[in-house]
Amino acid sequence: GNYxxxxxxxxxxxxxxxxxxxxxxxxxxxxxxxxxxxxxxxxSTTAGNQHWGHATSQDLYHWINQPIAxxxxxxxxxIYSGSAIVDVNNTSGFFPHQNNGVxxxxxxxTPTSQTQALSYSTDGGYTFQSYPGNPVLSDxxxxxxxxxxxxxxxxxxxxxxxxxxxxxxxxxFTSDNLKEWQHVxxxxxxxxxxxxxxxxxxxxxxxxxxxxxMYVLAVSINPGAPIGGSITQYFPGSFxxxxxxxxxxxxxISDFGKDNYAxxxxxGIPGDxxxxxxxxxSNWQYSQxxxxxxxxGWRSSMSLPRVNYLKNIxxxxxxxxxxxxxxxxxxxxxxxxxxxxxxxxxxxxxSTVSSGALYFQINITxxxxxxxxxxxxxxxxxSRSGESLRAGYFLAPDSAFFIDRGNVKGFDNPFFTDKFSxxxxxxxxxxSLSWSVEGVIDRSILEVFINGGExxxxxxxFPEQALDTIEITSSGLNPxxxxxxxxxxxxxxxx
Ligand code: FRU
Numbered sequence: 116g117n118y119x120x121x122x123x124x125x126x127x128x129x130x131x132x133x134x135x136x137x138x139x140x141x142x143x144x145x146x147x148x149x150x151x152x153x154x155x156x157x158x159s160t161t162a163g164n165q166h167w168g169h170a171t172s173q174d175l176y177h178w179i180n181q182p183i184a185x186x187x188x189x190x191x192x193x194i195y196s197g198s199a200i201v202d203v204n205n206t207s208g209f210f211p212h213q214n215n216g217v218x219x220x221x222x223x224x225t226p227t228s229q230t231q232a233l234s235y236s237t238d239g240g241y242t243f244q245s246y247p248g249n250p251v252l253s254d255x256x257x258x259x260x261x262x263x264x265x266x267x268x269x270x271x272x273x274x275x276x277x278x279x280x281x282x283x284x285x286x287x288f289t290s291d292n293l294k295e296w297q298h299v300x301x302x303x304x305x306x307x308x309x310x311x312x313x314x315x316x317x318x319x320x321x322x323x324x325x326x327x328x329m330y331v332l333a334v335s336i337n338p339g340a341p342i343g344g345s346i347t348q349y350f351p352g353s354f355x356x357x358x359x360x361x362x363x364x365x366x367x368i369s370d371f372g373k374d375n376y377a378x379x380x381x382x383g384i385p386g387d388x389x390x391x392x393x394x395x396x397s398n399w400q401y402s403q404x405x406x407x408x409x410x411x412g413w414r415s416s417m418s419l420p421r422v423n424y425l426k427n428i429x430x431x432x433x434x435x436x437x438x439x440x441x442x443x444x445x446x447x448x449x450x451x452x453x454x455x456x457x458x459x460x461x462x463x464x465x466s467t468v469s470s471g472a473l474y475f476q477i478n479i480t481x482x483x484x485x486x487x488x489x490x491x492x493x494x495x496x497x498s499r500s501g502e503s504l505r506a507g508y509f510l511a512p513d514s515a516f517f518i519d520r521g522n523v524k525g526f527d528n529p530f531f532t533d534k535f536s537x538x539x540x541x542x543x544x545x546x547s548l549s550w551s552v553e554g555v556i557d558r559s560i561l562e563v564f565i566n567g568g569e570x571x572x573x574x575x576x577f578p579e580q581a582l583d584t585i586e587i588t589s590s591g592l593n594p595x596x597x598x599x600x601x602x603x604x605x606x607x608x609x610x
Contacts, residue, residue, distance in 0.1 A: 116130070116131025116132055116180060116413075117132075117411075117412075118607075118609035118610075120407070120410065120411035120413075121410075121411075121558065121581055122406070122407050122410065122411060122525075122558055122559040122577060122578075123407075123411060123413070123558060123559075123609070124416045124472070124557040124558055124559060124560050125470040125471065125472045125557055125558060125605065125607035125608060125609055125610070126176055126419070126442075126445045126470070126472050126555065126557050126605050126606075126607070126608050127396070127416045127417060127418070127419065127557055127560055128151065128170060128178050128393070128416060128417040129413055129415065129416035129417070130153065130155060130168055130180075130413055130415070131180050131413075132157075132412050132413050133155070133156055133157050133158065133159060133160055133412070133413060133414070134155070134156040134159060134160050134161055134162055134403070134408075134413075134414045134415065135153050135154060135155055135156075135168065135395075135413075135414065135415045135416075135417075136153070136154040136162060136377065136395050136397070136402065136415060137153065137154045137196045137261075137314060137376070137377035137379070137395050138151060138152070138153050138377065138378070138379045138393045138394065138395060138417055139152040139153055139154060139167055139196050139197055139198070139199075139221065139379070140152035140167060140184075140197065140198055140199035140219050140221075140240075141198075141199070141379050141380070141381045141382065141393065142199045142200065142201060142217070142240070142381060142382040142383045143381050143382070143383040143384060143391075144201065144215065144217075144239060144240065144383070145201075145215060147173065148171050148172070148173060149171065149172045149173070149175055149381065150169070150170075150171055150199070150217075150240045151169070151170050151171070151172070151178070151393065151417070152167040152168065152169050152184055152185070152199065152219070153167065153168045153169075153170075153417070154167070154168075154195070154196055155167065155168030155183065157183060160403075160407075160408035160409075160412065160413065160414045161403040161408070161414070162402075162403060163193075164187070164193065165187070165193035165194050165195055165224070166183050166184075166185060166186055166187065166194055167183065167184045167185035167194055167219070167221070168180075168183055168184070169181040169182065169183065169184040169240075169241070174441075174444040175391070175420035175440050175444075176420070176442070176444045176445045176608045177444065177445075177608045178608070181241060182241070182242075184219075184236075184240070184241070184242070184243055185219060185221065185234055185243050185245075187223075188223070188245060191225050191226060192223050192224065192225050193223070193224040193225075194221055194222075194223065194224075195221060195222035195223070195224045195229070195260050195261065196221065196222060196260065196261045196313075196314055196377065197219060197220050197221025197222055197231070197261060197262050197263070198219070198220055198221075198262060198263040198264050198379070198382065199217055199218065199219045199220070199240065199382060200217070200218055200220070200264050200265070200266065200273070200293075200382050201215060201216070201217055201382070201383060202216045202217070202218050202235075202293070203215075206273070206291060206292050206293060207233075207235065207292055207293045207294065208292065209235040209237075209246075210235075210237065213237065215239055216235060216236065216237060217235065217236040217239060217240040217243075218233055218234070218235045218236075218293055219233065219234045219235070219236070219243060220232075220233055220251075220262045220264050220275070220293065221234070221262065222259075222260040222261060222262065223249070223250060224260070227257055228253065228255075228256070228257055229256060229257055229258060229259045229260045230249075230250030230252065230253040230254075230259070231250055231251055231252035231253070231259075231260075231262045231275075231277060231296075232245065232246065232249035232250045232251060233245070233246040233248075233249060233251055233293060233294070234246065246294070248294060251293070251294050251295070251296060252275075252277070252288065252296045254279070256279065258279065258280040258281040258282070258311070259277065259278070259279055259280070260277070260278055260280060260313070261277060261278050261280075261313055261314045261315065262275050262276070262277040263275065263276050263277070263314070263315055263316050263317065263379070264293070264382075265317060265318065265319075265382065267289075267354075267356050269356060270289070270356040271291075272289045272290065272291060272356065273289065273290045273291070273293055274287065274288070274289055274317065274354075274356070275287070275288040275289075275290070275296060276315040276316070276317045276332070277315065278311075278312045278313055278314070278315055278334075279301075279312075280311040280312055280313055281310070281311055282303070283303060283304050283308050283309075283311070283312050284301050284302065284303040284304070284312065285301065285302040285303070285312060285315045285332070285334060286298060286300075286301055287299050287300040287301065287302065287357060287358070287359065289356070289357065299357035299358070300357050300358045300359070302332065302359055305334075305350060305361065305366075306334070306348045306350065306365075306366035306367070307336055307339075307340070307341065307346070307348050307366045307368075308336065308339065309336030309337060309338060309339030309340055309346075310336075310337070310338050310339040311336065311337055311338075311339075312334050312335070312336060313334075313335045313336070313337055313377065314333075314334075314335040314347075314376075314377040314378075314379070315332065315333065315334050315335075316331075316332070316333040316378070316379055316380050317330060317331075317332050317354065317359065318330065318331050318333075318380040318386075318390050319354075319386025319387075319390075320386065320389075320390050320423060320424055320425055320435075321386075321387055321388065321389060321424045321425065322424070322425040322426075322427075322433070323424060323425065323426040323427065323436075324427065328386045328387050329351055329352065329353060329362075329425055329433075330351070330352055330353055330354040330359065331349050331350065331351055331352075331390075331423075331425065331435060332349065332350045332352060332359050332361070333347055333348070333349040333350075333369065333378060333380075334347070334348055334349070334350070335347045335348075335376055335377050335378070336348065337376070337399050338399060338400070340373075342373055342532060342535070343373065343398070343400055343530055343532060344373065344398040344399050344400035344401075344530060345376040345377070345398050345399045345400070346368055346370075346373075346375075346376065347368065347369045347370065347375060347376060347377070347378055347394065348366055348367060348368050348369065349367055349368075349369050349435050350362075350367070351367075351425055351432075351433035351435070362432065362433055363432060363433075365432070367434070367435070369394075369435060369437065369571075370394075370437075370571050370572055370573050371535055371536070371537040371570060371571070371572045372518065372535050372572035372573045372574040373398050373532055373535065373574070374396045374397050374398055374560075374573045374574055374575045375394045375395075375396060375418055375571075375572075375573035376394060376395045376397065376398060376399075377394060377395050378392050378393065378394030378395075378418070379392060379393060379394075380392045380423070389422045389423060389424045390422075390423045390424070391420055391421065391422060391423070391440060392418075392420070392421050392423055392437070393417045393418055393419075393420055393421070394417065394418045394421075394573070395415060395417060395418075396415065396416050396417060396418050396560055396573050396575055397414075397415045397416075397575060398530070400528075400530035400531075401526075401528045401530050401531050402414065402415055404528060405526055405575070405577060406525050406526050406577050407559070407577070416559075416560060418560075418562060418573055419439045419440065419442075419555060419562055420439070420440035421437040421438065421439060421440060421568075421571075422437070422438050422439070422440050422568075423435055423436065423437050424436055426569070428569060429540070429543075434569055436567060436568045436569055437564065437568045437571050438553075438564050438567060438568035438571075439553070439555065439562070439564065442474055442555070442605070444608075445472075445605045445606050445607075445608055446474055446603050446605060446606070447468075447603050447604040447605065447606060449603075450601050450602060450603050451463055451465055451468070451473070451602045451603060451604055452585075452587075452600055452601060452602040453600075453601045453602075454599070454600050454601075455597055455598070455599045455600075456589065456597075456598050456600070457589070457592060457594075457595075457596060457597065457598070458489075458589050458590050458591070458592050459588070459589060459598075460586065460587065460588040460589075461586070461587050461588075461600060462584065462585075462586040462587075463584065463585055463586075463602065464498065464583060464584045465583055465584065465585060465602070465604060466498070466583040466584075467604075468604035468605070469607070469610075470557075470558075470604065470605055470606060470607040470610070471557070471558045471581055471582075471583070472555065472556065472557040472558065472604070472605040472607070473555065473556050473585065473602055473603065473604060473605060474553070474554070474555050474602070474603045474605055475493070475553065475554055475555075475556070475585070475600070475601070475602045475603075476551070476552070476553040476599075476600070476601045476602075477491060477493065477508075477551065477552050477553075477587065477598065477599070477600050477601075478549065478550075478551045478597075478598070478599040479491060479508070479510070479549060479550045479551065479589075479592075479596065479597070479598050479599075480547070480549045480596070480597045480599070481547045481549075481595050481596050481597050482510060482541060482547055482548040482549060482550065482593070482596055483547060483548070483593050483595075483596075484543075484546070484547065484548060486593070487510050487511040487548075487593065488510065488511050488591050488592065488593055489510045489511070489589065489590060489591035489592035489593065489596065490507055490508065490509050490510065490589065490590055490591060491507065491508045491510075491587070491588070491589040491592075491598055492505065492506070492507035492508070492586075492587070492588050492589075493505075493506055493507065493585060493586065493587045493588075493600075494506075494585070494586045494588075495556055495561075495582040495584070495585055496582060496583075496584045496585075496586065497578055497579075497580040497581060497582050497583060497584075498583050498584055499580040499581075499583075500524065500578070500579050500580035502522055502523050502524050502525075502578050502579060502580065502582065503522045503523070503582070504518075504519070504520055504522070504523055504556070504561060504574075504576055504578075504582060505517075505518070505519045505522070506518045506519070506552075506561075506563065508550065508552065510550070510592070513538055514538060514539060514540050514541050514550065515536055515537065515538050515539070516536060516537055516538075516539050516552065516563075516565060516570075517534060517535065517536040518534065518535045518536070518561065518563065518572055518574050519533055519534045520533055520534075520561075520574055520576040521533030521534065523576040523577065523578050523582075524578065524579050525576075525577035525578050525579045526576075526577040535572055535574065537565070537570050537572070539565045539566060539569065539570050540566075542566055550565075550566065551565070551566055551567065552564065552565050552566075555605065556582070557605070558581070559575055559576060559577055559578075560573070560574070560575055560576075561573075561574045561575075561576065562574075585602060587600045
């Protein structure tokens with residue numbers, strides 16, 4: 116692949132060429148190698164002819180593109196989304212001589228059916244053979260897809276969550292051998308509905324301040340998200356091996372941007388450790404028409420790897436906190452900016468950063484508890500075209516944050532919404548309040564994480580000329596309020 120294009124992300128994964136959508140089959144092996152498979156059409160920059168592409172990484176930023184892992188069995192079939200597990204105990208019988216066998220569980224899509232099938236790998240996930248007994252699960256339905264399998268230790272069973280997409284229902288199945296599956300429960304019509312449920316994930320996850328882990332059930336919906344197209348919602352709750360019970364009746368979304376879909380959690384991370392996820396940074400409303408196709412011959416990337424856990428937040432209750440996985444593998448040692456100010460402004464060119472990618476962090480501290488005023492904005496601008504990507508924080512009257520991609524000119528589409536915003540309360544302490552945002556801008560993707568990842572947003576954007584300056588401005592702040600702004604160049608993981 117040629118990763119030098121002006122819109123090509125440099126610290127995010129994107130396919131060598133052509134069209135990518137959902138992350139699939141993510142697992143970490145016993146040597147600590149992360150495997151990412153993905154929905155891949157290797158013959159076009161639009162969806163169709165779906166395969167499982169493959170890449171591996173030691174640090175989740177430097178990826179090695181591997182040969183395509185799973186091919187459709189015939190011309191009328193596609194390999195749709197799914198998951199992978201390591202069958203350490205040879206429950207499947209595929210691996211009599213090893214403890215590192217990998218089984219992929221995915222949907223075979225044909226014009227009239229969607230069924231769940233297996234392929235297995237004796238070489239650690241690089242090449243796969245399809246199981247002659249496929250399919251292993253069917254429902255006489257053309258809308259039954261995206262199996263995600265995990266191991267449930269208390270009952271020593273495999274658990275599959277899979278979507279009856281247009282019935283807005285997640286089916287739960289269990290199995291001893293991955294080949295025979297028993298239907299054990301349904302999770303139906305919860306939270307936001309949209310037109311279809313897709314890509315469910317069930318994951319055991321730590322809950323801050325509590326020794327017992329909890330569970331998160333993530334459900335992607337498409338189309339029909341409140342802000343249009345595709346979005347992912349999640350439910351914190353408990354799981355007893357057959358039934359998932361949400362903590363409450365709330366609908367929670369995992370990202371307030373419009374470009375974070377079909378996220379998946381890596382298999383193989385213990386439930387008492389923070390879970391790691393990746394999502395597709397696009398939206399079905401426009402993913403197949405974004406300008407990277409004609410300009411550079413590829414479409415779509417994955418989000419930053421994110422570290423996830425649950426936290427109890429005042430009034431809101433259980434919240435999925437998502438922050439970037441350790442960026443040190445790609446971060447420059449010296450800061451471009453590291454400044455503390457009250458009301459003021461800093462304006463810095465980063466045209467010297469050859470990747471065009473930055474990590475930034477803005478911490479606002481010593482905010483009084485009453486009569487709060489002021490704003491803090493940051494703008495990424497192209498010195499050549501004047502295009503800009505803006506974001507900003509209004510401390511009052513509400514504690515609210517916005518992102519505006521409307522002044523980036525390289526893509527015009529009625530569904531490519533300009534503005535996103537969220538309310539994101541201050542962090543209280545005894546005598547003052549604080550607030551923070553960190554994020555990464557990477558040529559055509561912006562990701563922000565507020566208050567350590569209590570809220571996050573993923574926003575794609577397509578400038579005609581590279582953005583190359585950052586301006587941070589704070590004004591109207593109460594006396595004594597401090598703004599600490601730090602910006603670091605990121606090193607390309609693809610150069
Ligand atoms: C979600 C999805 C899945 C399906 C795959 C096909 O983006 O529609 O439901 O398996 O993409 O590429």
